[in-house]
Amino acid sequence: MTLTQDAAASPNAIRATHHQASLIVQGEDRTGIVAVLASILTRHGANIVSLDQYSDNPQGGAFFQRTVFALDNLRAALPAIEKDLDARLVRDYGLTYTLRDLSVPKRVAIFASRSDHCLLDLLWRHRRGQLPVSVSMVISNHPDTAEEVRSFGIPFFHVPCQGPGKSAAEAEQLRLLTGNVDFIVLARYMQILSGDFIEQVGVPIINIHHSFLPAFIGAGPYARARERGVKLIGATAHYVTEDLDEGPIIEQDVVRVTHADTAADLMRRGADVERAVLSRAVLWHAEERVIRNGIHTIVFA
Structure with missing residues (x-):
């Protein structure tokens, strides 16, 4: 969701978070992490709103990523998304993650x-x-x-x-x-x-x-x-x-x-x-x- 020009200029404007979640991933860097994460979210019909990542060394260094995605009926879908993340990111890649509904302050x-x-x-x-x-x-x-x-x-x-x-x-x-x-x-x-x-x-x-x-x-x-x-x-x-x-x-x-x-x-x-x-x-x-x-x-x- 993109703020209109008037909304963005308003002193009361904050980032829209309705039906949005943040996914924080960190662990040892290796090939395929971003692709796997994107495929999991796509499978659940989520739309990636923003994605930031950093690796301190692409050859086995530490990897960090913050993804914000939007999905209708987000709360109902979160348990299934977590199950897939546990199976792929945690079990297969040894990563840790935090998944949070951003509409809950x-x-x-x-x-x-x-x-x-x-x-x-x-x-x-x-x-x-x-x-x-x-x-x-x-x-x-x-x-x-x-x-x-x-x-x-x-x-x-x-x-x-x-x-x-x-x-x-x-x-x-x-x-x-x-x-x-x-x-x-x-x-x-x-x-x-x-x-x-x-x-x-x-x-x-x-x-x-x-x-x-x-x-x-x-x-x-x-x-x-x-x-x-x-x-x-x-x-x-x-x-x-x-x-x-x-x-x-x-x-x-x-x-x-x-x-x-x-x-x-x-x-x-x-x-x-x-x-x-x-x-x-x-x-x-x-x-x-x-x-x-x-x-x-x-x-x-």
């Missing part, structure tokens, strides 16, 4: 602290129809943004998290999250998640770091950047792992600055970059455009 929980620019930007884009997600809740360790969040019709939960002991707070967060979300976004949530929490929550977690990683990792990156006289500042969206600020990178961007910019100027200009980078990362994750491969990602944006 992913459920996301947003974690926030006092800084509200990333949080409110995500909620605004969601209300405008620019993020194909369902925002299940906002969890914050401060109550400051409660009224603004609830004005969007989103449940807000204040879960205090102070001091070295965070087990009680994380237990309450897990109680709220379990079975209710497909991924989590840390919208400038200024707390470090424990390894136990990351393991128990069992869903991907996306963080926005106010620095162009891997430079200036940790706290106070803008002040440190000012001290070093940098000419570019940036932001990084990445998946969360137990290794602080070292998870697989999804998206990055920069803005040029000068010697005349103060630390406050850098924070203000950096906030704009943070919003843009995080919203793109959330959009791409929600649309199954990001494939994790160890400490790397393949992003079909």
Whole structure:
């Protein structure tokens, strides 16, 4: 399905997903994968809408492919398609795959602290129809943004998290999250998640770091950047792992600055970059455009 010119120009326009599914395939590269996949979809009457693929080495390297296809009565057809994929792609080619109905939005929980620019930007884009997600809740360790969040019709939960002991707070967060979300976004949530929490929550977690990683990792990156006289500042969206600020990178961007910019100027200009980078990362994750491969990602944006 192609958007009309007027629809594409609308600020509310998002990619049409009615009766569409995404198929993510990855594994060892070998001859015939694309042909087999296309033949399976053709057999079921599906129309391939888009196809992106990447191989890091055609001679037995790693292969990655994202296919979006359209099919009437999609939900009814998915079990039969999965059966064929299991038989051909998994059994014959040793590949793994993820098949998802794109008309069903992913459920996301947003974690926030006092800084509200990333949080409110995500909620605004969601209300405008620019993020194909369902925002299940906002969890914050401060109550400051409660009224603004609830004005969007989103449940807000204040879960205090102070001091070295965070087990009680994380237990309450897990109680709220379990079975209710497909991924989590840390919208400038200024707390470090424990390894136990990351393991128990069992869903991907996306963080926005106010620095162009891997430079200036940790706290106070803008002040440190000012001290070093940098000419570019940036932001990084990445998946969360137990290794602080070292998870697989999804998206990055920069803005040029000068010697005349103060630390406050850098924070203000950096906030704009943070919003843009995080919203793109959330959009791409929600649309199954990001494939994790160890400490790397393949992003079909």
